[in-house]
Amino acid sequence: MSKAISIFDTTLRDGTQGEGISLSADDKLKIAKKLDQLGVHYIEGGNPGSNSKDIEFFKRVQELRLSAKITAFGSTRRKDSQAEHDANLNRILESGVKATTLVGKSWDFHVHTALQTSLEENLAMIYDSIAYLKRHGLEVMFDAEHFFDGYKNNPEYALAVMRKAEEAGADWLVMCDTNGGTMPHEVHDIVSVLAGTVTTSRLGIHTHNDCELAVANSLSAVRAGAEQIQGTMNGYGERCGNANLCSIIPNLQLKLGYEVLEPDRLKQLTNTARYISEIANVYMPVNQPYVGTAAFAHKGGIHVSAILRDSRTYEHIAPETVGNRQRVLVSELAGQSNILSKAQELGIPFDPENENTRAVISKIKDLEHQGYQFEGADASLELLLREANGDLKELFVFESFKMLVEKSAGKPVISEAFVKLNIDGNSIYTAAEGNGPVNALDNALRKALITYYPGLQEIHLSDYKVRVLDDKDATASKVRVLIESKDYGNSWSTVGVSGNVIEASWEALVDSLRYALIGQTKREDYTEIPTAAHGLVNH
Structure with missing residues (x-):
């Protein structure tokens, strides 16, 4: 019989001594519950006399009736x-x-x-x-x-x-x-x-x-x-x-x-690590072993070709054992195996001998050469693959957008966006203000679409990143915008590239909402979407 090892978690005490980490009493209680669900044996809550947060934690944690020993x-x-x-x-x-x-x-x-x-x-x-x-x-x-x-x-x-x-x-x-x-x-x-x-x-x-x-x-x-x-x-x-x-x-x-842990508990490891990262508001390295998003990610075509035959060729454990998952990255290094694996994961039929497959590979490589990056934008990649396979129908026709940014002495900046679309032959013109030009664009776009696609009310933007691709042109440099969006229980990322940060943001925003509507046609927990949206995907 194997020897048992006791796990003593001191995230709530020693972990909070890390630079940039500060947890409220509520944060500590949430993390304690999550650690208890994982199955650790001891949870060190802190020094009960050192500060008011720790005093409150020890008073309230008893109400949780955790299985782990609070220390x-x-x-x-x-x-x-x-x-x-x-x-x-x-x-x-x-x-x-x-x-x-x-x-x-x-x-x-x-x-x-x-x-x-x-x-x-x-x-x-x-x-x-x-x-x-x-x-x-x-x-x-x-x-x-x-x-x-x-x-x-x-x-x-x-x-x-x-x-x-x-x-x-x-x-x-x-x-x-x-x-x-x-x-x-x-x-x-x-x-x-x-x-x-x-x-x-x-x-x-x-x-x-x-x-x-x-x-x-x-x-x-x-x-x-x-x-x-x-x-x-x-x-x-x-x-x-x-x-x-x-x-x-x-x-x-x-x-x-x-x-150490029961097998079913071990499967919660990745979710627990990412949950605590969110509560602590600390960036989690993608290449963190076992639980990082890239821990079981494959990019090289030879690797992907091999794991399609048997994942043991390039994975030291089954990712699901620790609650993670295998990912195939599609980039300028992508070969046919990467595209086929990604399509298979998404349930999209792709024939290796089909001209569309070769065209998609060529298009992805060209876009990556322009500065697009699909490794961190799976939603934009899925839209590309579905479009190449003829799965997507046009949601709306973009006609124009305008931006107004006004700054007066002693007053805050005002951002206003004007968006003009054509939906089912109807010309839609909307205006909206926002906290900055990107938020104003997002609000105006949603305002134009919400009548036709009411399920979009449940979507919100959760992260926004801008990366300068080549700084030799200073403020005129091309930029890449990555947007992360969320609904009830899902998140997805989209990408846009342009020499203008507003245009790059627009690209990523549009892809985000297009992808959301694909998901809404598959889920019953949303408000019913009118006919125009139901025609988005042909299955």
């Missing part, structure tokens, strides 16, 4: 004092948690320099604090700060710290690579030594990513005897971040054979 963070008692009178320790007890993490010094250099006390007093601080919380029935994890640096500097004292914590009743002895500078082979050797020393406590590992080794170090520690891994979702944390649980969990379970 409070604190430090050992102050030097030359009594644990019973330590405000930090008593706030942990008042928080109502059943488990706690206490951080203490294990590097003699830190004891002398940071605490400015004796090695003996530091041992007493550790013992008294742990024993006090154990007498109140708490599960105690002792996080030995700078343990690996301490061991390399003075192994006898670092081990003495752990023995004292075990003597006090610590349930877990967690070795911290606080500065993130330890190598995997050092971690393995040092953990092995400690594993041969302790008798009652279990071992844990807490690593930082300053050398890009936090995941590797965590895995090395487990192979040497650690049974708990502390880390954060998406690797959030101070400086270069903490150990990334999104990589650690599947590596442990799928590569090393440890018991």
Whole structure:
């Protein structure tokens, strides 16, 4: 039977120390619920006495009745004092948690320099604090700060710290690579030594990513005897971040054979990572292993040709195992296999020998040469493929648009757009204001279409990006606009390119609404779309 590993998530505490990350009490509660659904074993909520947000979190989290153990963070008692009178320790007890993490010094250099006390007093601080919380029935994890640096500097004292914590009743002895500078082979050797020393406590590992080794170090520690891994979702944390649980969990379970999460829970990993990224408002790298949008994306024609026969040729696991999916990217590198795979995914019949297939490949390469990028604009690509296959009918005829941007002294900028379309032989002319010219165009376009396509009321623009393609022409440079749109439960991206940012935005906006209407013809949860819209797709 495989060995079980305990996952300790500290996104809500250590993760929030990362630059640019700030979570409200509501944010922390949402993330805690999501982590509990994923199946992590411990959720560290923060320091219950450090700020009002953490105080509120510990009060409200009890109402959620989570399966995971909510853990409070604190430090050992102050030097030359009594644990019973330590405000930090008593706030942990008042928080109502059943488990706690206490951080203490294990590097003699830190004891002398940071605490400015004796090695003996530091041992007493550790013992008294742990024993006090154990007498109140708490599960105690002792996080030995700078343990690996301490061991390399003075192994006898670092081990003495752990023995004292075990003597006090610590349930877990967690070795911290606080500065993130330890190598995997050092971690393995040092953990092995400690594993041969302790008798009652279990071992844990807490690593930082300053050398890009936090995941590797965590895995090395487990192979040497650690049974708990502390880390954060998406690797959030101070400086270069903490150990990334999104990589650690599947590596442990799928590569090393440890018991971590139930298989159905593991399938929620990608969704959880992206959900937390949205709540934290932190960009999630597309190439993040296992959970990134590009983790199972294929671009080269040879690769795509192979995965169509058997995905194992270029994928180390089935993406669905972690809740991700395979993607075939279509770009200037695209071959026939890419186009056929994408068409197959969309349910569009494409004959490899058909002239249309070769024409689409040629058109895509030409458009990419002009600056279009379909890797991040799947909706625009689908429209191209459907149009080439004769699946699309004309929604409306564009006649003209005008923009008015006015700025007066002491007054805000006013943007107004005028759009003229022809729909089913009817000339439609609308005007609308907006927060900037692109928003005004969006509002005017929707105003013109909404009578004919009422389902568009549920669509909103969720992201807008502009990229200068060649800066040699300064403000006259060609730009690429990427727009992301959303409805009830779907999102899609479209692209436009022009030397004029308004025209590029218009292209992307029009594609976004055209794509939305394709989806609405397939879903029953929208207001019925009139005949003109129903004629959009021929199936």
